[in-house]
Amino acid sequence: MFESLLNFLGAGGILQLSVSELLLTGLVLTQITIAAVTIYLHRHQAHRALDLHPVIAHFFRLWLWLTTGMVTREWVAIHRKHHAKCETLEDPHSPQVLGIRKVLWQGAELYQQEAANRSTIERYGHLTPDDLLERQVYARFPWLGITLMLLLDIALFGVAGLVLWAVQMVWIPFWAAGVINGVGHYWGYRNYESADAARNLLPWGLIIGGEELHSNHHAFPTSARFSCKWWEFDLGWLYIRLLSLLGLAKVKRVAPLRALILDHRESIDLDTVRAVVRYRMHVMASYARDVIRPVLREQRKGCDSSCKRALRHTRGLLIRDASLIKGHARERLEQVLARFHDLKTVYQYRQQLQSVWTRKAASQDVLLRALQEWCQQAEKTGITALQDFSQRLRGYRLQPA
Numbered sequence: 001m002f003e004s005l006l007n008f009l010g011a012g013g014i015l016q017l018s019v020s021e022l023l024l025t026g027l028v029l030t031q032i033t034i035a036a037v038t039i040y041l042h043r044h045q046a047h048r049a050l051d052l053h054p055v056i057a058h059f060f061r062l063w064l065w066l067t068t069g070m071v072t073r074e075w076v077a078i079h080r081k082h083h084a085k086c087e088t089l090e091d092p093h094s095p096q097v098l099g100i101r102k103v104l105w106q107g108a109e110l111y112q113q114e115a116a117n118r119s120t121i122e123r124y125g126h127l128t129p130d131d132l133l134e135r136q137v138y139a140r141f142p143w144l145g146i147t148l149m150l151l152l153d154i155a156l157f158g159v160a161g162l163v164l165w166a167v168q169m170v171w172i173p174f175w176a177a178g179v180i181n182g183v184g185h186y187w188g189y190r191n192y193e194s195a196d197a198a199r200n201l202l203p204w205g206l207i208i209g210g211e212e213l214h215s216n217h218h219a220f221p222t223s224a225r226f227s228c229k230w231w232e233f234d235l236g237w238l239y240i241r242l243l244s245l246l247g248l249a250k251v252k253r254v255a256p257l258r259a260l261i262l263d264h265r266e267s268i269d270l271d272t273v274r275a276v277v278r279y280r281m282h283v284m285a286s287y288a289r290d291v292i293r294p295v296l297r298e299q300r301k302g303c304d305s306s307c308k309r310a311l312r313h314t315r316g317l318l319i320r321d322a323s324l325i326k327g328h329a330r331e332r333l334e335q336v337l338a339r340f341h342d343l344k345t346v347y348q349y350r351q352q353l354q355s356v357w358t359r360k361a362a363s364q365d366v367l368l369r370a371l372q373e374w375c376q377q378a379e380k381t382g383i384t385a386l387q388d389f390s391q392r393l394r395g396y397r398l399q400p401a
Contacts, residue, residue, distance in 0.1 A: 013158035022160050029164065030171045031209070033067045036060040037176060038209040038236040039243075045128055046076045049224035050240060053248040061129065065138045065145035066152075067168045073139065074115040077125035081114070082181075083221055084124070086196040087324070092120075093181040096197050100186045107177030175208050184214035191228055192219035192281040193288070195321040203232045210236035219281045220255035228255060256399060258282065265395040268372045270364055275396035276371060277357045283396070284354065287389060288319040291346050294385040299340045310336055318347055346386055349378055 017025060040060035043049045052060075064070055078092050085091045092114040095103040103110065114120055129138075138145070146169065153161030153168075179201070188199030198218035205212040205226060213226040213234060220228070227234040243249035259279040265272075276283055296315060300308055310332070317325055317333045325333060337344040356370045371393075378390040 013154065013156050013161060015156050017157060017160070022157060022164070025157070026164050026167055029067075029168060032063060033168065033171060034175070034209040034211075035236065035239050036063050036067075037172060038211055039239060039249075040064070041070075041072065041075050042079065042211070043224050043236070043240070045072060046079045047222050048127075049222050049251070049253050051250040051252060052243070056243065056248045061134075061138065065142065066149040067146070068172050069142035069146045070172075071115075071139045071142055072134070073125040073128040073130075074121060076128050077121045077123070078111060078114045080124040081120050083218075086198075086218070087185070093177070094197075095182050095186045100182055103182035103185075104178045107181050108173035110181075111173075111177050176211065180208060180211050180214055184211075188215065190215045192216070192285050193319050193321055194219045194281070195323055197324060200232075203229070205232070205234045205236065209239070210234035216255070222253050223255035224251045225254045228257060256282070259286075260397045260399045261392055262395040262397055268368065268375060268394055270368055271398065272394060272396055273364060273367050273371055275398045276393065277367070278398060279396060280354075280357050283393070284319075284350075286392075287350055287353065290392075291385045291389050292318050292350070295342050295346050295383065299343050311340075318343070319350075322351065342383055345381055345383060349374070349381070349386060 039050075040052065040057060041064070044052050044057065061072060064072075081090070082092055082094075087094050087096045089097060091097060093103050093107060093110045098110070149168065150162075150165045153165040155161070157164055184199055184201055185197045186199065188201045189203075190199060192215065194215070196218050198215040200215045201212040203213075210226045210233075211217075213228075213232060216226050216228045216232070217223070224240055225234060225237045226232075227237060240249055240251065244251060256279060259275065259282045296311060296318070300311055303311065314333050314336045317329055337347055353374055356367060356374060359367070359370070362370075375390045375393060379387050381387070
């Protein structure tokens with residue numbers, strides 16, 4: 001009997017697949033897992049950016065139980081806490097706090113550690129599945145799912161099934177818990193300067209279902225689409241669109257690709273305020289492009305090489321959220337601002353503009369007066385780029401539904 005079992009395993013299991021077929025199978029299986037994480041756990045459960053048909057939602061829940069052993073409520077709670085406490089001591093997995101090496105290689109351990117924190121689960125795990133199957137099977141016996149998957153892989157693929165199972169087990173801990181949570185807050189490019197260190201790893205979200213566009217996600221957390229530029233691609237969004245066409249998903253929110261700006265608007269009203277607040281990431285990106293950069297180029301004229309080098313080294317700091325600038329970087333920025341008056345002026349106006357929508361519990365009338373005053377003062381500075389930006393800001397309007 002034992003020899004028969006060995007022969008069965010060595011023969012490749014029930015399906016008798018070739019090496020190339022096994023590789024393709026492994027790719028498909030891991031992509032299903034990634035789709036389950038990015039569509040079901042992340043965009044649907046954690047951020048409520050879309051609704052899923054119950055059949056699809058439960059398929060993803062079952063698949064994740066089999067391939068990861070993750071509990072929906074725990075994953076959602078940890079991710080929501082990450083957004084709420086991003087880059088602070090309370091962030092469950094910030095490489096800015098814990099170091100890139102620890103998050104990259106010990107991301108799964110950090111997840112398990114936070115999952116054991118019941119206060120996190122209670123506070124952030126609301127509105128997640130709480131039916132009988134979840135309580136009595138998925139959440140109660142997470143190890144059972146991955147054990148069943150192991151047996152199924154061996155039965156279908158023989159000895160190769162052990163390898164496929166091992167790949168499935170490490171896929172999400174490495175790519176999601178390690179690479180996205182680690183490298184995604186350490187290296188890459190940014191379209192928008194959010195108040196965290198999130199980065200886009202690549203403009204093509206193919207490997208991890210669009211999660212590579214991590215900075216875009218932090219800029220617009222409740223958007224079902226992670227791509228923001230025409231040259232970016234989000235595979236998870238493609239899956240969502242296909243599910244929508246089949247009537248299996250309904251998109252609730254997507255990030256605006258651009259702001260609506262009307263020409264020759266003089267007055268600032270509540271519609272302007274709502275649009276500026278709604279499109280604040282676009283506003284700040286426009287300010288960096290149309291105000292900071294032109295003034296920086298102007299200040300470089302007539303500078304010696306050391307002066308130009310100092311300006312070049314502070315270029316990124318001028319558009320970064322102030323809470324992320326610390327230590328020597330802060331000192332370097334302050335030295336440059338003290339030396340260049342116009343650069344200091346536009347930097348201060350950037351901070352003041354940002355404070356318009358960060359005022360807590362401010363009424364719309366208060367925000368209206370603050371924006372009106374900002375525009376009036378900006379247009380008195382005599383700095384052409386700042387004056388032109390203020391005039392455009394008056395034209396911001398919400399996109400028609």
